[in-house]
Amino acid sequence: MENRVRVRFAPSPTGPLHIGGVRTALYNYLFAKQNDGDFLLRIEDTDQTRFVEGAEEYIIESFKWLGLQFDEGVGIGGPYGPYKQSERKPLYKDYALELINKGKAYYAFDTAEELAAKRTQAEAEKKTFQYDCKTRMSLKNSLSLPADEVKQLLDSGIPYVIRFKFEEGETIEFDDLIRGHIKMESSLLDDKVLYKSDGMPTYHLANIVDDHLMRITHVIRGEEWLPSCPLHVSLYRAFGWESDMPQFAHLPLILKPDGKGKLSKRDGDRLGFPVFPLEWHDPKSQEISSGYRESGYLPQAVVNMLALLGWNDGTEQEIFSLDELVKKFSIERISKHGAKFDMEKAKWFNHQYLQQVDDDVLAQEYFKELQQKGISTSYQTVMQVVSLIKERCSFAKELWQNSDYFFVRPAEYAEKALKKRWKEGTSQVMKTISGHLHNIEDNDWAQKAEDFLMDYIQKNELNMGQIMNCLRLSVVGDTKGPNMLDIMQVLGKDEILYRLDTAIEKINL
């Protein structure tokens, strides 16, 4: 029980969940399940100014859709709650104070404006201002000010923050499960704020305290946290929690398909693919961002695609169910470098998964869609169409564009195809053929009609392609679609002949 693996996904509710975040959560999930451990959801809402209405609900709904279940956390509960940091607010101050008492942290009274001025000034001199072991003695804090003045300031109720005190000349080292051994010089690090003047902890403090209290054993998170990891390690040591400090794994980022930098919301809009699992309606800007779900992606496809973006099992297998991923996943095989997102491959994954969906399931959905379009047809027909069309679709929503002609008579005939196939005199030939097709008995008409056509074309030394394509053109409106016999079977004698005769009349060459 003591060594039970526990991991967490800890997003901030500042907007919709980015697919990079989804992948981070996925890897956490896979690792937890593989080790029979727990996967928790913690909401890190310590920055009240960035809170966005609905973001938390969005996050929970996203994981429901993706099929990644949390064992503990916001929306579920558990023995280590509450799991929302704003609800844990009273807890953090004592920990910050404990660090002050141990001499590992100090009060700082500099205002945000004063520090901003220092930064702009330094910038003008082409330097960088940093609140650290070299500058802190010349700033306003409990290290530089006399004790009685500090006490007076504190008693006066003036706003203050609590900063971590990095010792000079230490080398902070730790091991990352993905990147190996990492070293950093403490003198180069800045004294990060741990406790803000609004009474809230910063990410750094809250994160370490909660991970410790929630008995987190492995921290799997994005690479953007790597530079602050020495601070986190130092915090564990300062608290005296080093013996059960979690192991760290910093994941590479998902990058833009083109250009430079990490994938952002704008890239999705610009390049036309979703960056979020679900569609998001921004409450402030009213902007709508597309989601994988609404774009027609299957959750399993998204999971599979994301899992393979930066990880593989070393074999040539690319299609993995969630259960298989749980079995085969390993942190050691995660690549170290960022991966550019490839929307073509995402599409391919969806195609693979769509083919595995039962025709019946697709047909039911499609049947509903057709009803909504005001098309009356039988379920039987829809089922036939689906089994004929499915493999040419990457998304269920492509069903319509690939099979509309089964339900709607062609309004016009594709110009290019017409020019190529419908020559002078074709109408006359088609008229003759139509006459014969009318005379074929209804029973098993499609098969008999095809047999007749083959026979007729041969006997009259006609061009096969020419005749069949003209028939197709008449029925479909273009030279596309599945086998003509299949189309004839689905549509039946009356409809086929109606369309043929209409075409002959309309084209009339």
Add this chain to the structure above:
RNA sequence: GCCCCGUUCGUCUAGUUGGUCCAGGACGCCAGAUUUUCAUUCUGGAAAUCAGGGGUUCAAAUCCCCUACGGGGUACCA
């Protein structure tokens, strides 16, 4: 600027302890086959002098160093 991390086909990547890699797979691309059409499918092809340069070694994509480039961080944001 400073700090950290990275660098194999256009893209995602294989390449665990250096030799069997003149580098394998997948997506995409091109061609052929099948489908008398389109799409699917199948077969084949082009595509990385392993970022560049130095070492070490009989032998390096694989080890070491340097440079370049890319990414991240540098907030009382996470």
